Amino acid sequence: MAASASNPTKARIAIVHDWLTVYAGAERVLEQMLAVYPDADLYCVCDFLPPGERGFLQGRVPRTTFIQTLPGARKHYRSYLPLMPLAIEQLDLSGYDIVLSSSHAVAKGVLTGPDQLHVSYVHSPMRYAWDMQHQYLRESGLDKGFKGWAARWMLHRMRMWDLRSAFGVDVFLANSYFIVRRIRKAYRREASVVYPPVSSDAFAPLREKQDFYVTASRLVPYKRVDVLVDAFVRMPQRRLLVIGDGPEMAKLRALTKGHANIELLGHLERSSMTRMLAEARAFVFAAEEDFGIAPVEAQAAGTPVIAFGRGGALESVSAREPSAGGTGLFFDQQSADAVVDAVRRFEAQSTPFDCVACTKWAERFGAPRFRASFAAAIDVAWREFRRDAKP
Secondary structure, three states: OOOOOOHHHHEEEEEEOOOOOOOOOOHHHHHHHHOOOOOOOOEEEEEEOOHHHHHHHHHOOOOOOOOHHHHOHHHHHHHHHHHHHHHHHOOOOOOOOOOEEEEEOOOOOOOOOOOOOEEEEEOEEEEEEHHHHHHHHHHOOOOHHHHHHHHHHHHHHHHHHHHHHHHOOOEEEEOOHHHHHHHHHHHHHOOOOOOOEEEEHHHOOOOOOOOOEEEOOOHHHHHOOHHHHHHOOOOOOOOOEOHHHHOOHHHHHHHOOOOOEEEEEEEEHHHHHHHHHHOEEEEOEEEEEEHHHHHHHHHHHHOOEEEOOOOHHHHHHHOOHHOOOOOOOEEEOOHHHHHHHHHHHHHOOOOOOOHHHHHHHHHHHHHHHHHHHHHHHHHHHHHHHHHHOOO
């Protein structure tokens, strides 16, 4: 190993990601990590990225675990979650000076030695194993019966492993102060915040808005798109466009049947989505997110946000008055009534939110700032690690 290297860019670096199946928020972070350290080797539990979404890897072929070759893993890799702690521990990273993990599940559990620095960028401690366990079990239909008890036992074992693996991390970085609190609660460790990157320069803000609201996300239960749909069912005079696809699509189709004011657009090309974000009257968001890149993208497009006032949205959206540079407002419950009330408050404001204020606020989460902050954090961690390693 190049343990004598005083500059992290001269050290041998491995980057470990949970899994590669879709280009989403965690993968955008990974993309910028790879941009900071272009010579780093990439590892993950499994890699099933479609050909059209692999561009950000710049031709890299990640090294994977035995999960990659298990039956049905391409479509049902999550079913192998109980095996993932074992799988991630089998990655041999002994030839590296620095290990950087990008983790919302098991990536931070890689094994490293006393002469290796391990910095983990945590999107969240495993939500389904910690504070959101009961919600996930309900939404998965696993809150009762034998399967429910089996799921609880498995999550109990995952919690024990997740806590144990936290001791192998030298430095924690978090994507928001909300996740700092989660890390402190789950692991009793401190973390520094490096906000995730948003490609704000990819948007063309529009001052002239169209008469519709928009939301964009993966259609999975915790995103609570059903709450937004239910709210706009009660407001037939207002249009809602839903961008995204996922297992909740069938449920949402049933909810919107007969309600022409709500359109489920499914997956859209990036150019179409950015245009709709820029044209929308406001972006609506009902999830309790770790950070929430989608609301920042809306603001980068010059569009204000109406969001559930919990989690990372409290940091990614400015709830000041429009005259003071605010970029959105919050509702305090994940309920249709709360969304309806928030939309009415939004429309009743005497001073509208300013397009320029939204884009200016979004700039603080730009990709260049992430790269600079991330590189600085690794540089400090490496210098301190080498200093402490001296006899």
